[in-house]
Amino acid sequence: MRLSFYPGCSLEGMANDYARSIDAVFKDLGIELVEIKDWSCCGSTAAHSLNQAMSAVLPARNLAAAEKMGLDLVSPCAMCFNRLRFSQNMIKKKVFDIPWPVTGNIRVHDMTRFLAEPPMIKLIKERILKPLNRLRVVCYYGCQMVRPPKITGYTDYENPQTIDRIVAATGAKVIDWSYKATCCGASIGVARKEIGESLTRRILQKARQTGAEAIVVSCPLCQSNLDMIQKDRSKRHTPVFYFTEFLRLSFEEHGDPKWFKMHFTDPVPLLKTKGLLS
């Protein structure tokens, strides 16, 4: 199976560990990801905030490139996924001029939903060498991947299940909770720290109250926000994993502590006590 892959800017910088774990996991699953040549930024929040036309045009360039390859597109970043889908809608409505030849007819998957399809879950289960069955986690989705449902196509947007299913397949115990799709504040923390922190702290606190030992996410910005707020290293640690890091850990007999060196809250001690890392 081949898919075109749109990594997005975060995966080159802050979420480089996410990118590496995706590489490893898809190699293990035998799915080829073809990176879109010369991709460009999707515009993120800034484009739709200040210049709506650009927010439809910018992702279209990448959609055009994927169409040229004739491959469905998969995006690991929640924001990119949302913007690509939005642009696709706009292309079909023909409200903005798109300077590239593009029809908007390919399928845009978000990575979690793609891997949560029953055949994929089966494939994942076959690859697992080391079940993570002593870990108790909560899964966190954030906003852009699930909302607005009109664009993302999620029908269970109040209680999304994609990451839950994937993580459950690795054997870990997934705890149900109510803050799955509550906003983490996104980039507001850069300019208005107190707002960002108030949102992130609440999510973290609720996650801890469920008794979870870790949080599993799929969005680079959610990961940074939830991870970096714990930088004071006081009292409790709740590591924040990408779901692909989880998969990678279960796919390989011997994990490597180096995989997690970009994390602020070091997950290695937790994994060691659970006997998942040596």
Add this chain to the structure above:
Amino acid sequence: MQNVISDPDQAHEHDSGEERKLIGDRGYYFLNRMQGETGVNISACYQCERCTNACPVSHFMDIKPHQTIRYVQLGWREDLLKSSTIWICLSCEMCSTYCPNEVDVAEIINHLRNMAAHSSITPKERSLAVFHQTFLEVLQKSGRVNEFRLMNAYYSKPGILKERVKQGILVEDLLLGMTLLRKGRLKLFTPKSRAIKEIKKVYSQKRGEIV
């Protein structure tokens, strides 16, 4: 017992002490314009406040999401463009998702934010507006956004550094930056996309430049 709400003008805290605004015919005009441009049926709102109750940051806003919709109906354009609401909104889409009348509140707020960006009104939340603008500038320069370049560009914007010093978070920022560098999360150099030229061209077209 004295009736607490004896004076109707005092009934709403928001109105008290302020000059009463007249509705005028602009209401109709502005409402139609907004409905046309966003494709949202703003008239359908019956002020149930579900949007505001769903909003995670409504307590930081001066005009709450449901009030925003009412203001649009009344044509109070300047008040909206001057509000902190349009900049505080996270575009998290909670409001739009839960509105019983399918009023796309997030889209309305986003549209107002676009309007404000193209108006002469100084944004109330300047640092947030500047951050968005910086992001787009970096995007135009390299086709992709590198966090290191973004933060550098943001700090060199007038007034931002001073504001951080005043808030006393500069040292914290620097330490965070160093930790990020050490952990390899901030990359000093990442490849640029060859899309820059094409993107610049579209941008100038959007600004109405023909050649």
